[in-house]
Each structure stands twice: as structure tokens, then as C-alpha cells.
Amino acid sequence: MRKFSFHPCGNYHESYKQELNIFETDFGRACLLIFLAVLFFVVPFVAGPYTMYILNTIGIAAIAAIGLNILIGYTGQISLGHGAFFGVGAYAAAILATRLDISFLIAIPAAGFITAGVGMIFGLPSGRLKGLYLTIATLAGQFIIEYVLIQWESLTKGTMGIVLPAPKILQWTISGDRAFFFLIFISLVLMTLIAVNIMRSKYGRAFIAIRDNDRAAEGMGIPIFKYKLLSFGISSFYAGFAGALWAYYMVSITTEPFNLGLSVEFIAMVIIGGMGNIPGAIFGATFITLLNELLRYLTVLLMNINFVINLGFNIAPLKEFVFGLAIVLFILIEPKGLAELWRIIRSSFKLWPFSY
């Protein structure tokens, strides 16, 4: 029986199937549909080019953050190499598009699969190691991949960079912020849908079991190594996919952006957004991207004030400082991230006026 109801003010699940539902009520489903309708049919025609640019950046970062959340939030494995995996995806797409002249419809997913392969190589130590050691292995992966991208000049053109052709469907060329908005956000919706559904399947439950207690999971008959590696693969696929989109969006790519700082930014998105929460990854991506833009704006603003220049301070590193501060404050004050704040806000509406 369908009924169009608001959120119930408590947990009234009677079966496991209800627990698994993505939306508790039709009200939530309708809200999402309205949100998507506004996102696709109103926003791109109202927003200016700068807003579109920020939205696109958020969309790409969100795809990578969702992938990393599957690894960190759901499987409990920490990767410090996702910045480099993002780069692998970007380069794979660029090389496929320029050397083999492959359409972007194939090149982007193919880049994702190539990255998944690379990610699984660095996930191999997870067969014997856990926690700390795995983090260090992915840190090594970050540096090795960066080195390979710079030094393998016959393939990646080294520090010269690669210029990508504009993606084409039949006779239409996708260029400009608005066209890319549709490409990026349709991908984001698809990837979110896939991630939410992976987590409802056997695989998602196995990941969560490994995160919560790996010994018990092994005892229950979950082949841990296989699932950890799979989680690495899925997560790298997302990073590679996002990297490929980014490469097409930026038109030309160099090796510079894919450093450890980017890896840290992705982890910060997952933590600030909320670990083990798919919408959380999107919140985190939004927060970090907006923070970056805000700090850039502030830097430019402060640079133009004579008083600050006379003090002799260089304001640019302020960005790094505030970024670190945001991570530290979130961990100390709200470790479950923005998703938890969002839940608190919603439930206080739901429980009003008896919200104690």
C-alpha cells in the first residue's frame, strides 16, 4: 500500500526489506525528484558562468569522494593515494582520446577501469596488512604514480601535458560550462545511484562487516582479501572516472595537480561530509570546494588592501592554514560530519515541539 506520508517520528520498521529501502516515505522521494528537476531544468539556465564552474567542480569532486567513501567509510581501509588515482584516470582518458581517437563515451568508463586496475595493485598489500600499514602502502603508491606520470614521457608527455579534443556525441560537441554541467551531473546521479545500490547488496554488507570486525567477518565466511581488493577496485574506479571527466572539462592536463595535497583534500571531503554516508560525500565535496573558492576570494581581497601588504605577510598560505583548521575542528567537534548535522537539523524539525 502506498501512502504519501511525511517522515515518521521514530523507527517503525517491521521487516528487513523496509530497513533496506532508500526512501522511507514517498515524501522523501518527491523531495529528491523536485531537487533534481530544479538542478537540471532551472539551475543551468539561471546561473552565471562562475557559479556553473563551481558546480561542475563540486560534481567532479563528489564522484571521487563517493568512491573514497566506499573505501574509507564502508570498508574501513584508508587510502592516501586517491589524488594519484584521480590523475591516472585523467591521463588514461587523455591518452585514449588523443592516441586512439576513442569517443568520450567509451574513454571515460575505460579510464575508470584502468584506474581500478592500478588501484588494485596498490591494494594488494591489504592481503597481509591492515589499518596503518595499508595507509603507508597507498602513500607510497601516491609518490610512485606521480613519478611515473612525470617520467614516462613517451606516453604522458611528461611536464608538457596533453590537450584533449572536445567530446562529441554524433554531431554535437560538448563544450562550455553548461554542456559540461549536464555531462557531469548526469554522471554524478548515475554514480550515486550505483553506489547506493552497491551498499544495499551482498557486497556492501560484506564491506560493512569487514569494517566493523574483520575477524568476525572472516569467521562468517566472507573472503576478506577478495572483498578488500574489490573495494579498492570500486573506489579507484570512481576516482578514475572523476579524473577522466576532469580531464575533459579542463581540456589540457599536466601532472601538477595530482599530488598528496589532492589526496588529503579527498579524505577531508569524506571526513567532513560524514564517513559511511553517500550523501555525506556530496556534502563534503561541496564544503571543501566552496571553502577553497572562498579562501581564494579572501586572499585576493586581502592582497588588495595596502595595510596588509605593508605588514609584509604573504596571505596565500592562509588557505592551507584554514584548510587544516577545518579538518581538525570537524574531527574534534563533529566527527560524523555534515551528514550528522543535517540529520540533527531534520530530526529536530521532525520531533518539534518535543525535541528532547
Place this chain on the structure above:
Amino acid sequence: MDFFLQLLVNGVCVGLLYGISAMGFVMIFKSSSVLNFAHGELLALGAFFFLALITWAKLPIIVAFILTLVGCFILGFLIEKFFLRPLIGEKLIFVIMLTVGLAAMFKGFILLIWGGNLHTYPSFLSESLSLNLGAIHIAPVYTATMVISIIFLVIFGLFFKKSSQGIYMRSVADNQKAALSLGVHVRRVFALSWAIAALVASMSGIVLGVMNGVNVHDLSSIGLKVFPVVILGGLDSIGGAIIGGIIIGLLETFTGGYLSPSLRDVVPYIVLVFILLIKPYGLFGLVEIERV
């Protein structure tokens, strides 16, 4: 042959530096099993603090050195008290990310005040410290490095073997619950280990600064090079950190000398992946067999 010997000597000296840089890192890991990603920034803070004391405050070298050590000791204590203590018992990733966040904060702070350029200390080591063994020339900095690192090794060896605080620290590292029930003040041990680690870090930061000049980016990248060193030596072994440091230092200088300078910085990480695959607990690390 002379080239080989010169590389050997350089490698050992660089390695000793990595070793003492790693020592502070191992100390934190040993007592509180926190992986400190801000170690490079602690090195840099020490080096810059020293720089400020001798160039701005114009203090004599010895006074500045001691003041830096004291300052960093207090800093380490404060870091533990305000940032790490609330996280005791939390998930690993929060602790790791907290140190990553701290690293970004410290780096931003240093860049705000001193900028990203290379600074140098006024030279204060006398030329008489330089050694000439046949064709090999050992610069005064290297001699000082070796002397300082050996002195610190001996001091720490004695500290851990003889002093009561050192024994408390070892007991906490070995079994936290047992130590608690025997009346060891575990929180004080955590604070002390951070304080000592920051002190050691600042000292190695100063030595690195004397050797290569003071630059935030270089120093913080050394903080990451600590990882191959400690994995090779074993994450919880202080002696292992020194030997791991020397091996990594030799590997780096020989790769730089004979193969290619660009490979130099990556070689430690390639080695790291192989060690993790083959012998994850390193040469001297405690083997905890857990096959999950």
C-alpha cells in the same frame, strides 16, 4: 672508487639524519600508536624557531639551541593536550587525519610568517670539524651530524633503559592496560612522548637546516620520507629507525649517484612497497601474527 667512498660517507650521514628524524616518530608510535603525519612540520617548526632566535633575537647559538629545544618540548606537550587527548579511543582514521590537518595548519603558519623561500643560518661550525680521510672529504656539517646523532642515541638509550619515566614509556608501549593497572600514569606518558618527540624533531630540523638550508617544503617532505625508514626498521624499534635510516640514506645517494637523480626521491617508496609485501614488520619490528 673515491666516488663510491664519497657516496658511502654521504649516504651514511644522510641516513643518520633520517634516522634521528624518524626517532621522534617512532617514539610517538611506540607509546600511543599514533601515526604522525605532522612530523615533517614539527621538524620545520624547530628549524624556523631556531632561525628566528638567532637572526631576529640575535641570541648566542647555544642559548638559541637550548631555547628551541625547550620551546618544542612545550609545544609537543600542548599538541598532545589539546588535539590528541580528546581522540583517545577513537577510530584510527580520525587520529591520522587529525595529524594531517595539523600538518596543514603548521605548514600554513610557517609559510605565513617566513614564506616559502630558502633561508640559511649564519655559519657557526668551525672548519676544524672537517675531516679528510685520504681523498674523501667530510664536511663539518656531516661531522657535527654524526656526533650529535650518536650523543642523542646514547642519551635515549640510557633514558629508556635506566630512568623511571623511560621505563613507564616502555611499559605503556608494551601493554597499556597492564601499565594502567600497575599505576603508570598513561596520560602523562602520552604527553611526555609527544613532548620528547617534538624535541627530537626540532633538533633534527636544526641539523637538517644547517646542512641544506631551511625550507618548509623540503623539511615537510622529509617528514614523509620517515615512513620508508620506519617501515624498513620496524615501526616500533628506535634502533631499527637508525639502521633503516642509514639503509634508506645509502640507497638514495647511490641511486642518485649511479642511476638517475630523479629516481632518487622515489626509490625509498618503491622499497617501501616491497617491504610491505614481503616483510611488513620490518627488520626489527614486533611481529604480531594476525592473518585476517
